[in-house]
Amino acid sequence: MMNKPRHIAVIGGGIAGMETASRLAQAGYKITLIEKERITGGHLTQWSHLFPDSSDPAIVVSRLSSALSHQNIKVITSTEITDISKNGQYFNLKSGSEMSLNADAIVVTSGFHLFDASRKEEYGYGLFDNVLTSADLELMMKNEKPIRTASGKKPRRIAIIHCVGSRDAKAGNTYCSKVCCITGIKQAIELNKRLPECEIFCFYMDLRLYGSSFDGLYLTAQQKHKVQFIRGRLSEAAEKPDKSLQIKAEDTLSGRPLRMDVDMIILLVGMEPGISHNNFSRNGSVQLDENGFLKCKDVHAARNLTTQTGIFMAGTCICPMSVSETLENARSAALEVINYFERKM
Amino acid sequence: MKDLDFLTSTPSRQIDYEKFDTRLLDSVLENETSFLTCMSCGGCTATCSAGNLTNFNVRKIGLMLRRGEIDQLSVEIEKCMFCGKCTLVCPRDINIRNVVLLIKKGIALLKTENILS
Amino acid sequence: MNGKYFIIPFLAGMAYLFLILIVRGIRWISGLSKIDKLRLFQSLKSGRTLKSLKEAFVEGLLHRKIFLKNPVLGYMHMSLAFGWFLLIVMGHVEAMVAEGSLSVPFYMPIFFRYFKTTEDFPLARFFSFMMDLLLLFVLSGVGLAMLKRFKKSLFGMKRTTRLKLFDRIALTSLWLIFPLRLLAESIAAAISHNGSFLTSGIGKILSSSQHIELLNTPAWLAYSLVLGFFFIALPNSRYMHIPAEILFIFLRNSGIRLKKQNTTYTDVQVFSCSRCGICLDNCQLSTAGIRDTQSVYLLKNIRNKDLDDEHLFNCLLCGKCQIDCPVGIETIDLRITQRIESTRQYNSSYEYLEINSSPSAKVVYFAGCMTHLTPGIITAMQKIFETAGENYWFFDQEKAPCCGRPLMLAGQYEAASKLIENNSRQILASGAQTLVVSCPICYKVFKEDYHLFNMEVLMHFEYIRRLIDREILQVARSPQRLLYHDPCELGRGMGMYKEPREVLAMTGTLVSIRNEKEKAYCCGGSLGNLKIKQEERDMIRNQAVNDYLEHSPDMLVTSCPMCKKTFARNTRIPVLDISEIITRNMLSPGIPGLTESKECILEEEYI
Known part of the structure; x- marks a missing residue:
């Protein structure tokens, strides 16, 4: 030396x-x-x-x-x-x-720093009580808080939204954050473990599961945890008087617009420099x-x-x-x- | 069922690349190429004000154009209200309003040329 | 040497010019719609003729508006137009005095020094001095014009227009007219040993030449020739704007407007454009490197009948050019009319529209398509309606047709009217007295093109103002520095500058800047432009943001969801809608402590 x-x-x-x-x-x-x-x-x-x-x-x-x-x-x-x-x-x-x-x-x-989801105003983060980011959900689970809506109810349906702040020219980020897809699947599984009665939908554009064991997790999510996958990007969310949310996306595989009422939205926020x-x-x-x-x-x-x-x-x-x-x-x-x-x- | 309409108006069972009518596509491409970058996320269709009221799919407009399905396209394009929401949500910054304008113009030209049946 | 044949070119030019002007004038006036002809006829009978004459004098000769915008440019135009006018008037007076008659041949004053070589009439020296002075005045303008051609930056202008053949002939002739007149008059002065400070001085220098007499007629002939050339070139050159503008002023003052279709009023406006280029400097498209679609080019393209969609639709319709146009050309209406003509073939009929039943309500709220992408505004409006205990119906909460304005901006007037009809029926069926909108794009079409009978249409801040005045809403003052961005459709589009500012002033401190109100920037998001690329939009937006940041406001406030969305893409400055500012500073009713002290300052939770 x-x-x-x-x-x-x-x-x-x-x-x-x-x-x-x-x-x-x-x-x-x-x-x-x-x-x-x-x-x-x-x-x-x-x-x-x-x-x-x-x-x-x-x-x-x-x-x-x-x-x-x-x-x-x-x-x-x-x-x-x-x-x-x-x-x-x-x-x-x-x-x-x-x-x-x-x-x-x-x-x-x-x-990195996490994409500020409030920049996608149409998704209602910071505006609507039951719109969370993936980071909010992790913290909630880490602190062993039960997953509840803002008014304390058990959510019956949750939508997980992929590509928030990633692959989006409107957000100024055209790249893929790579880890959100698998994070979404992991979170869907964790949610199902905690809320077995709750329906969970993942809204994705492409599922980019690059890791050797990631597709296995995808399979588990579908088979064991009944997570449903809809190919379509969320265009906007609106809050209803009971604080549940109406979301709009296109179910691109059937080629028709889709509306859905959910109790909670999880935004998979991407990584920014x-x-x-x-x-x-x-x-x-x-x-x-x-x-x-x-x-x-x-x-x-x-x-x-x-x-x-x-x-x-x-x-x-x-x-x-x-x-x-x-x-x-x-x-x-x-x-x-x-x-x-x-x-x- | 109103929503079954699209089945009957489908021109053929399979997409036959050899039979594409590219006249309209070429005319649109001359002035607007951004629609080629579509990644079919469906954000436009989801937000569409006209799609809220009738069976109309903006995303498919670009597809029909690329597949040369002019007959169907000429019917569908009529439904657009030009509000611009699709352009505002597009994650690929596609200038959808201009694409619609160019298609409408192109179809009108084809019609006056009396080529369209 | 006595032949006065040299005036023939002048006479021929003059005759040609008058013939063309008369033909065009007749064609333009007869091409107006019946009602517009009636308007013109009525206004000629009324006192408005005087007003028009005055305006023709102030704008056509003195060029007041150009003066206000750019004094050097204004002086240039004024010295040429007004100077020449005075030369003609003074020349006639001089000729009348010299001849002792009120009827002198009209060409006589033009070539006065050729015909009248002696100073044997009253005030001859005075006239001689005045004519020299006026000639000098005009020549100073010619000098500036030459300078401007070669060095436009001296005039604070970044760009100027390009010339065509007839423009070149006319321009060259115009530049030569006055130097040649000076030369001819100086030679005449040299021969006759008279003239005032200018002509006698130059005459003395010239008289050193031995055969000065031989040069006299050729010089006057040259002068006559360039006058003839100028008159012949004029109808096909930009200088046609001089006579056209006078007619335009009369037509405009009689209340004639473009009504969604081309009439000869379009032609009159097109020919009234002097191509001064003021609209180029102000156009934000230039910031984005778009340099061939501005109003002056649009008018040129209409004139040359070579307008294409790529140019026609590449305009923000922000209205900045219209504000600055010294001639007062309705650039926005002209462009929209062209778009209507261009898209007339393919207006949609929207047969799928249905009339749904409307609930009865006192107030109808129409958020509009864009507002649905800025739920912050919707949430704020809902909170305001609820706090006010308003019986309101959120018309387009679930689904409703677009207001129709985006179609109109694209020229699809007939298609828009289908949406308008459908919306009107449903809105009226609610029995409400008030329609509240939170989008200026919607507001403009509701105000201008909907027929809602007794129903009033309010921008959301007007409605908020009313609630505050009636003490239904109470807002706290915060020390925030707010910079208000005027949306194009609301500011230049509807003339609303004061009202939103008054509401904002109730809750924060307004930062006033130079580029506001009529001079406000466009955010770049405009629905009026169908051709612009996103990167170009970004450049336009950033130009505005950079200026706003110079004034270091705490918050950028606007009253348009489109502007808000556009600015939000630049993260360097926080942006909110006026309704959101209000709800954030709103005092909850029923809390006595708060409602009593209106002046209390709320904590900012949003910096």
């Missing part, structure tokens, strides 16, 4: 950042992990179940958290990096005027791709390299990813960083 351990700043304390930091620490590097929230763990701390095995994300988070207690890792929370500049050999990172630190390399793991990306791309050294995610140097050969030498990236700041993909990606980023320094020596 080197005499003086290299110092690497990891920006973002979600699972990608935690995994990258711990792997690099194990390899002997000094790490500063900077997280803008109060705690590390990112979106997973708000999540109830992981697909495809319905496991508890808290297990993943706690494993990563304990790995962070490595002596080489320093974790700074409640701090958002606002500026990065290159200063000769090293990078300078600033958080307003409060904090400044130097690093030999940076790994950006700033993640993290808002803090602007901080990195402002000075132009780190470029963004056509969707606003961080652009990689080579989509095949250098997925974890940004367009700026010395700045690496991992996880959903690159594109939408599942938990397992994010963790794999973080490990590959750690390897890239190690290679980078070994070549330098």
